[in-house]
Amino acid sequence: MEGKMPVFLEKHDQELMRKKNRMLVFNSIQQHHPISRTDIARLSGMSAATVGRVVADLIELGLVKETDQISGGVGRKATMLELNLESIMTVGIEVDRNLTKVALVDLSGRIIVENQQLIDQNEKQLDNLIDAIVRLVAEMAAEQGIPHSKFIGAGVGLPGIIDSEQGVVVFSAQLGWRNVPFAERLEARLNMPVVLDNDLKVKALGESSFRSLDVIPAETVENITALVSIGSGLGAALIMNQKIYRGSRNIAGEIGHSIIDPNGKLCECGKRGCLQTYITDLALLQEANQIREVSSLQELFRYMEQGEPWAKSIIDRACSYIAITINNVVCTYNPNSIILTGKFIEEHPGMFEAVNLKLQEFIGEHFSGSFEMFRSKLGERSVMIGAAKLVLQQQIDYGLVHKS
Incomplete structure:
Protein backbone atom coordinates (compact mmCIF):
# COMPACT_ATOMS: atom_id res chain seq x y z
CA MET A 1 0.00 0.00 0.00
CA GLU A 2 1.35 3.39 -1.02
CA GLY A 3 3.03 5.39 1.75
CA LYS A 4 3.28 2.43 4.12
CA MET A 5 6.68 1.10 5.20
CA PRO A 6 7.30 -2.57 4.32
CA VAL A 7 6.93 -4.84 7.35
CA PHE A 8 10.53 -6.09 7.25
CA LEU A 9 11.86 -2.51 7.18
CA GLU A 10 9.58 -1.48 10.01
CA LYS A 11 10.77 -4.44 12.12
CA HIS A 12 14.39 -3.62 11.25
CA ASP A 13 13.95 -0.01 12.36
CA GLN A 14 12.25 -1.13 15.57
CA GLU A 15 15.12 -3.52 16.32
CA LEU A 16 17.72 -0.79 15.72
CA MET A 17 15.83 1.58 18.03
CA ARG A 18 15.57 -1.13 20.70
CA LYS A 19 19.32 -1.72 20.59
CA LYS A 20 20.03 2.02 20.62
CA ASN A 21 17.75 2.60 23.62
CA ARG A 22 19.22 -0.34 25.52
CA MET A 23 22.76 0.93 25.02
CA LEU A 24 21.80 4.52 25.86
CA VAL A 25 20.18 3.51 29.15
CA PHE A 26 23.10 1.25 30.00
CA ASN A 27 25.58 4.08 29.31
CA SER A 28 23.55 6.42 31.52
CA ILE A 29 23.74 3.97 34.41
CA GLN A 30 27.40 3.16 33.73
CA GLN A 31 28.44 6.82 33.85
CA HIS A 32 26.18 8.10 36.62
CA HIS A 33 25.25 5.20 38.91
CA PRO A 34 23.56 5.19 41.31
CA ILE A 35 20.85 6.89 39.26
CA SER A 36 17.07 6.91 39.18
CA ARG A 37 14.85 6.03 36.23
CA THR A 38 13.65 9.64 36.19
CA ASP A 39 17.19 10.96 35.83
CA ILE A 40 17.92 8.47 33.05
CA ALA A 41 14.90 9.78 31.15
CA ARG A 42 16.10 13.36 31.68
CA LEU A 43 19.66 12.61 30.52
CA SER A 44 18.68 10.49 27.53
CA GLY A 45 15.58 12.33 26.36
CA MET A 46 13.61 9.07 26.39
CA SER A 47 10.11 8.65 27.80
CA ALA A 48 9.66 7.27 31.31
CA ALA A 49 7.80 4.26 29.89
CA THR A 50 10.61 3.41 27.49
CA VAL A 51 13.22 3.79 30.22
CA GLY A 52 11.17 1.50 32.46
CA ARG A 53 10.99 -1.23 29.80
CA VAL A 54 14.72 -1.02 29.01
CA VAL A 55 15.71 -1.05 32.70
CA ALA A 56 13.60 -4.16 33.23
CA ASP A 57 15.39 -5.76 30.28
CA LEU A 58 18.83 -4.89 31.69
CA ILE A 59 17.86 -6.25 35.11
CA GLU A 60 16.72 -9.48 33.45
CA LEU A 61 20.09 -9.71 31.68
CA GLY A 62 21.79 -9.39 35.05
CA LEU A 63 23.63 -6.16 34.18
CA VAL A 64 21.71 -3.75 36.42
CA LYS A 65 20.17 -3.99 39.88
CA GLU A 66 18.08 -1.82 42.18
CA THR A 67 19.80 -0.53 45.30
CA ASP A 68 18.61 0.20 48.80
CA GLN A 69 19.24 3.88 48.15
CA ILE A 70 16.35 6.26 47.61
CA SER A 71 16.74 9.52 45.71
CA GLY A 72 16.61 12.64 47.85
CA GLY A 73 15.30 16.09 47.06
CA VAL A 74 11.79 17.43 46.68
CA GLY A 75 8.98 15.30 45.28
CA ARG A 76 8.33 11.61 44.98
CA LYS A 77 11.14 9.32 46.15
CA ALA A 78 12.64 6.97 43.56
CA THR A 79 14.58 3.73 43.83
CA MET A 80 18.14 4.06 42.51
CA LEU A 81 19.81 1.79 39.97
CA GLU A 82 23.41 0.65 39.77
CA LEU A 83 25.51 -1.77 37.76
CA ASN A 84 25.69 -5.35 38.91
CA LEU A 85 29.49 -5.31 38.92
CA GLU A 86 29.79 -8.91 40.04
CA SER A 87 27.85 -10.28 37.08
CA ILE A 88 30.32 -10.35 34.19
CA MET A 89 33.87 -9.54 33.06
CA THR A 90 35.44 -8.81 29.68
CA VAL A 91 38.99 -9.00 28.32
CA GLY A 92 40.50 -6.03 26.47
CA ILE A 93 43.56 -6.67 24.29
CA GLU A 94 45.86 -4.35 22.33
CA VAL A 95 48.28 -5.88 19.82
CA ASP A 96 51.00 -3.59 18.46
CA ARG A 97 54.19 -4.09 16.50
CA ASN A 98 56.22 -5.51 19.40
CA LEU A 99 54.02 -5.10 22.48
CA THR A 100 50.85 -6.88 23.51
CA LYS A 101 48.73 -5.55 26.38
CA VAL A 102 45.91 -7.44 28.10
CA ALA A 103 43.42 -6.20 30.70
CA LEU A 104 40.51 -7.68 32.64
CA VAL A 105 37.72 -5.11 32.61
CA ASP A 106 34.60 -4.99 34.77
CA LEU A 107 31.09 -3.90 33.79
CA SER A 108 31.79 -0.24 34.62
CA GLY A 109 34.67 -0.13 32.13
CA ARG A 110 37.27 -0.14 34.91
CA ILE A 111 40.44 -2.14 34.44
CA ILE A 112 40.78 -4.58 37.33
CA VAL A 113 44.22 -5.84 36.39
CA GLU A 114 46.49 -5.52 33.35
CA ASN A 115 49.74 -6.95 32.07
CA GLN A 116 51.84 -6.81 28.93
CA GLN A 117 54.51 -8.70 27.05
CA LEU A 118 57.12 -7.70 24.50
CA ILE A 119 56.83 -9.93 21.45
CA ASP A 120 57.78 -9.29 17.83
CA GLN A 121 54.74 -9.84 15.64
CA ASN A 122 54.74 -11.55 12.30
CA GLU A 123 52.65 -14.31 10.84
CA LYS A 124 55.21 -17.00 11.73
CA GLN A 125 55.02 -16.03 15.41
CA LEU A 126 51.24 -15.92 15.55
CA ASP A 127 51.06 -19.01 17.75
CA ASN A 128 53.54 -17.43 20.19
CA LEU A 129 51.36 -14.34 20.39
CA ILE A 130 48.20 -16.35 21.05
CA ASP A 131 50.06 -18.41 23.66
CA ALA A 132 51.12 -15.20 25.42
CA ILE A 133 47.58 -13.77 25.45
CA VAL A 134 46.05 -17.01 26.76
CA ARG A 135 48.71 -17.24 29.48
CA LEU A 136 48.26 -13.60 30.57
CA VAL A 137 44.48 -13.95 30.79
CA ALA A 138 44.74 -17.18 32.79
CA GLU A 139 47.35 -15.78 35.19
CA MET A 140 45.44 -12.55 35.86
CA ALA A 141 42.10 -14.33 36.31
CA ALA A 142 43.67 -16.77 38.77
CA GLU A 143 45.36 -13.92 40.63
CA GLN A 144 42.02 -12.11 41.01
CA GLY A 145 40.02 -15.26 41.73
CA ILE A 146 37.75 -14.73 38.69
CA PRO A 147 36.23 -17.96 37.31
CA HIS A 148 36.16 -18.48 33.55
CA SER A 149 32.35 -18.53 33.60
CA LYS A 150 32.33 -14.78 34.43
CA PHE A 151 33.90 -13.80 31.09
CA ILE A 152 31.52 -12.97 28.26
CA GLY A 153 34.24 -12.41 25.65
CA ALA A 154 37.47 -10.74 24.59
CA GLY A 155 37.95 -7.70 22.36
CA VAL A 156 41.10 -7.04 20.35
CA GLY A 157 42.30 -3.78 18.82
CA LEU A 158 45.21 -3.82 16.40
CA PRO A 159 46.53 -1.63 13.57
CA GLY A 160 45.47 -2.35 10.01
CA ILE A 161 42.47 -3.04 7.81
CA ILE A 162 40.12 -5.38 9.66
CA ASP A 163 37.12 -7.40 8.53
CA SER A 164 35.35 -7.08 11.86
CA GLU A 165 32.42 -9.31 10.88
CA GLN A 166 34.68 -12.24 10.00
CA GLY A 167 37.35 -11.43 12.60
CA VAL A 168 40.07 -11.34 9.93
CA VAL A 169 43.10 -9.05 9.69
CA VAL A 170 42.90 -8.20 5.99
CA PHE A 171 46.21 -6.32 6.05
CA SER A 172 48.44 -4.86 8.74
CA ALA A 173 51.71 -3.27 7.61
CA GLN A 174 52.81 -2.83 11.24
CA LEU A 175 52.35 -6.51 12.08
CA GLY A 176 53.25 -7.97 8.70
CA TRP A 177 49.92 -9.83 8.53
CA ARG A 178 47.68 -10.45 5.54
CA ASN A 179 44.34 -12.34 5.65
CA VAL A 180 44.92 -13.73 9.14
CA PRO A 181 41.77 -15.21 10.83
CA PHE A 182 42.97 -13.95 14.19
CA ALA A 183 39.63 -13.88 16.05
CA GLU A 184 38.84 -17.51 15.16
CA ARG A 185 42.25 -18.76 16.24
CA LEU A 186 42.27 -16.82 19.50
CA GLU A 187 38.66 -17.78 20.28
CA ALA A 188 39.51 -21.47 20.03
CA ARG A 189 42.29 -21.07 22.59
CA LEU A 190 40.58 -18.65 24.99
CA ASN A 191 37.31 -20.59 24.88
CA MET A 192 35.24 -17.41 24.77
CA PRO A 193 33.83 -15.15 21.99
CA VAL A 194 36.42 -12.81 20.42
CA VAL A 195 35.68 -9.60 18.51
CA LEU A 196 38.36 -7.86 16.47
CA ASP A 197 38.67 -4.31 15.16
CA ASN A 198 41.05 -1.55 14.16
CA ASP A 199 42.89 -0.07 17.13
CA LEU A 200 41.85 3.54 16.43
CA LYS A 201 38.19 2.59 16.18
CA VAL A 202 38.16 0.81 19.54
CA LYS A 203 40.26 3.61 21.05
CA ALA A 204 37.61 6.12 19.96
CA LEU A 205 34.89 3.88 21.42
CA GLY A 206 36.73 3.73 24.73
CA GLU A 207 37.28 7.47 24.91
CA SER A 208 33.72 8.36 23.87
CA SER A 209 32.24 6.07 26.52
CA PHE A 210 33.51 8.38 29.24
CA ARG A 211 32.32 11.66 27.74
CA SER A 212 29.05 11.34 25.88
CA LEU A 213 26.37 12.18 28.44
CA ASP A 214 28.52 14.79 30.18
CA VAL A 215 28.85 16.98 27.08
CA ILE A 216 25.89 16.10 24.85
CA PRO A 217 22.46 17.60 25.60
CA ALA A 218 19.62 15.06 25.67
CA LYS A 377 41.30 10.83 28.84
CA LEU A 378 42.31 7.18 28.98
CA GLY A 379 45.79 7.47 27.46
CA GLU A 380 47.61 4.18 26.87
CA ARG A 381 44.68 2.18 28.28
CA SER A 382 42.11 3.43 25.77
CA VAL A 383 42.48 0.59 23.24
CA MET A 384 42.08 -2.11 25.91
CA ILE A 385 39.06 -0.36 27.44
CA GLY A 386 37.51 0.26 24.01
CA ALA A 387 38.06 -3.36 22.94
CA ALA A 388 36.35 -4.58 26.12
CA LYS A 389 33.51 -2.12 25.47
CA LEU A 390 33.07 -3.54 21.96
CA VAL A 391 32.52 -7.01 23.42
CA LEU A 392 29.97 -5.68 25.89
CA GLN A 393 28.11 -3.78 23.16
CA GLN A 394 27.83 -6.87 21.04
CA GLN A 395 26.52 -8.92 23.94
CA ILE A 396 24.00 -6.26 24.98
CA ASP A 397 22.85 -5.72 21.38
CA TYR A 398 21.93 -9.33 20.94
CA GLY A 399 20.81 -10.03 24.49
CA LEU A 400 23.47 -12.69 24.96
CA VAL A 401 24.42 -11.67 28.50
CA HIS A 402 22.69 -13.79 31.12
CA LYS A 403 22.49 -13.55 34.86
CA SER A 404 25.12 -15.72 36.48
Missing part, protein backbone atom coordinates in the same frame (compact mmCIF):
# COMPACT_ATOMS: atom_id res chain seq x y z
CA GLU A 219 17.78 16.86 22.86
CA THR A 220 20.70 16.45 20.45
CA VAL A 221 19.66 14.23 17.52
CA GLU A 222 23.09 12.64 16.98
CA ASN A 223 25.87 12.10 19.49
CA ILE A 224 29.00 12.14 17.32
CA THR A 225 32.57 11.88 18.60
CA ALA A 226 35.54 12.08 16.24
CA LEU A 227 38.97 10.90 17.31
CA VAL A 228 42.00 12.21 15.41
CA SER A 229 45.35 10.52 16.04
CA ILE A 230 48.71 11.96 14.95
CA GLY A 231 51.84 9.88 15.43
CA SER A 232 53.51 7.18 13.35
CA GLY A 233 50.45 7.46 11.13
CA LEU A 234 47.50 9.81 10.74
CA GLY A 235 44.03 8.43 11.22
CA ALA A 236 40.58 9.17 12.50
CA ALA A 237 37.62 7.26 13.86
CA LEU A 238 34.00 8.24 14.25
CA ILE A 239 31.60 7.15 16.98
CA MET A 240 27.91 7.81 16.30
CA ASN A 241 25.52 7.24 19.21
CA GLN A 242 28.12 5.05 20.93
CA LYS A 243 28.59 2.89 17.82
CA ILE A 244 31.64 2.72 15.57
CA TYR A 245 31.00 4.20 12.13
CA ARG A 246 32.76 1.81 9.75
CA GLY A 247 31.87 2.63 6.16
CA SER A 248 31.24 -0.12 3.59
CA ARG A 249 34.53 -1.96 4.22
CA ASN A 250 35.38 -0.88 7.77
CA ILE A 251 38.02 1.58 6.48
CA ALA A 252 36.23 4.84 7.23
CA GLY A 253 38.57 7.36 8.87
CA GLU A 254 41.67 6.86 6.70
CA ILE A 255 42.12 10.63 6.47
CA GLY A 256 45.90 10.27 6.29
CA HIS A 257 45.47 9.27 2.66
CA SER A 258 43.30 12.20 1.65
CA ILE A 259 45.23 14.14 -1.01
CA ILE A 260 46.01 17.79 -0.37
CA ASP A 261 48.65 18.26 -3.10
CA PRO A 262 48.68 16.00 -6.19
CA ASN A 263 52.26 17.12 -6.88
CA GLY A 264 53.41 16.62 -3.29
CA LYS A 265 55.58 14.04 -1.55
CA LEU A 266 55.31 10.37 -2.48
CA CYS A 267 53.33 8.40 0.13
CA GLU A 268 53.85 4.75 1.07
CA CYS A 269 50.45 4.02 -0.51
CA GLY A 270 51.89 4.99 -3.91
CA LYS A 271 50.04 8.29 -4.31
CA ARG A 272 51.47 11.79 -4.03
CA GLY A 273 50.47 14.54 -1.64
CA CYS A 274 48.68 12.45 1.01
CA LEU A 275 48.04 14.38 4.20
CA GLN A 276 50.11 11.98 6.30
CA THR A 277 53.27 12.83 4.33
CA TYR A 278 53.19 16.23 6.06
CA ILE A 279 52.49 15.53 9.73
CA THR A 280 53.49 12.01 10.81
CA ASP A 281 56.58 11.41 12.98
CA LEU A 282 58.51 10.17 9.96
CA ALA A 283 57.55 13.16 7.82
CA LEU A 284 58.64 15.64 10.50
CA LEU A 285 61.93 13.85 11.13
CA GLN A 286 62.69 13.65 7.40
CA GLU A 287 62.20 17.40 7.15
CA ALA A 288 64.27 18.08 10.27
CA ASN A 289 67.16 15.93 9.04
CA GLN A 290 67.60 18.22 6.07
CA ILE A 291 68.89 20.76 8.62
CA ARG A 292 70.35 18.67 11.44
CA GLU A 293 70.44 15.02 12.48
CA VAL A 294 67.35 14.40 14.60
CA SER A 295 66.45 10.89 15.74
CA SER A 296 63.15 11.33 17.56
CA LEU A 297 60.12 13.55 17.96
CA GLN A 298 61.21 14.37 21.52
CA GLU A 299 64.54 15.63 20.19
CA LEU A 300 62.75 17.84 17.66
CA PHE A 301 60.62 19.27 20.49
CA ARG A 302 63.79 19.99 22.48
CA TYR A 303 65.27 21.99 19.59
CA MET A 304 62.01 23.94 19.39
CA GLU A 305 62.16 24.72 23.11
CA GLN A 306 65.77 25.87 22.71
CA GLY A 307 64.57 28.48 20.22
CA GLU A 308 65.88 26.89 17.01
CA PRO A 309 63.95 28.69 14.22
CA TRP A 310 63.97 25.69 11.86
CA ALA A 311 62.49 23.40 14.55
CA LYS A 312 59.83 25.97 15.45
CA SER A 313 58.95 26.30 11.76
CA ILE A 314 58.52 22.52 11.32
CA ILE A 315 56.32 22.18 14.41
CA ASP A 316 54.30 25.29 13.54
CA ARG A 317 53.61 23.98 10.06
CA ALA A 318 52.59 20.58 11.47
CA CYS A 319 50.13 22.31 13.81
CA SER A 320 48.65 24.11 10.80
CA TYR A 321 48.10 20.85 8.92
CA ILE A 322 46.55 19.24 12.01
CA ALA A 323 44.21 22.22 12.35
CA ILE A 324 43.27 21.85 8.67
CA THR A 325 42.59 18.14 9.30
CA ILE A 326 40.31 18.95 12.22
CA ASN A 327 38.50 21.59 10.18
CA ASN A 328 37.89 19.04 7.40
CA VAL A 329 36.52 16.51 9.92
CA VAL A 330 34.24 19.17 11.43
CA CYS A 331 32.95 20.31 8.03
CA THR A 332 32.32 16.72 6.91
CA TYR A 333 30.77 15.18 10.03
CA ASN A 334 29.72 18.09 12.28
CA PRO A 335 30.74 16.19 15.47
CA ASN A 336 29.76 17.20 18.99
CA SER A 337 33.27 16.52 20.26
CA ILE A 338 36.76 15.83 18.96
CA ILE A 339 39.44 13.90 20.83
CA LEU A 340 43.05 14.61 19.88
CA THR A 341 45.52 11.83 20.56
CA GLY A 342 48.78 10.32 19.34
CA LYS A 343 52.47 10.93 20.06
CA PHE A 344 52.52 14.44 18.58
CA ILE A 345 49.87 15.59 21.06
CA GLU A 346 50.75 13.44 24.08
CA GLU A 347 54.55 13.76 24.15
CA HIS A 348 54.62 17.55 24.49
CA PRO A 349 52.30 19.41 26.89
CA GLY A 350 52.01 22.48 24.66
CA MET A 351 50.92 20.86 21.41
CA PHE A 352 47.22 20.53 22.25
CA GLU A 353 47.00 24.27 22.96
CA ALA A 354 49.11 25.11 19.90
CA VAL A 355 46.77 23.14 17.62
CA ASN A 356 43.70 24.65 19.28
CA LEU A 357 45.10 28.13 18.66
CA LYS A 358 45.84 27.33 15.02
CA LEU A 359 42.35 25.94 14.58
CA GLN A 360 40.89 29.42 15.08
CA GLU A 361 42.56 30.47 11.82
CA PHE A 362 40.93 27.70 9.79
CA ILE A 363 37.56 26.88 11.33
CA GLY A 364 34.58 28.39 9.54
CA GLU A 365 32.33 30.87 11.29
CA HIS A 366 29.30 28.57 11.13
CA PHE A 367 31.23 25.71 12.78
CA SER A 368 32.92 27.76 15.47
CA GLY A 369 31.56 26.74 18.88
CA SER A 370 29.71 23.73 17.43
CA PHE A 371 32.02 21.20 19.10
CA GLU A 372 34.33 20.73 22.06
CA MET A 373 37.89 19.45 21.72
CA PHE A 374 39.55 17.23 24.32
CA ARG A 375 42.78 15.44 25.02
CA SER A 376 42.74 11.67 25.42
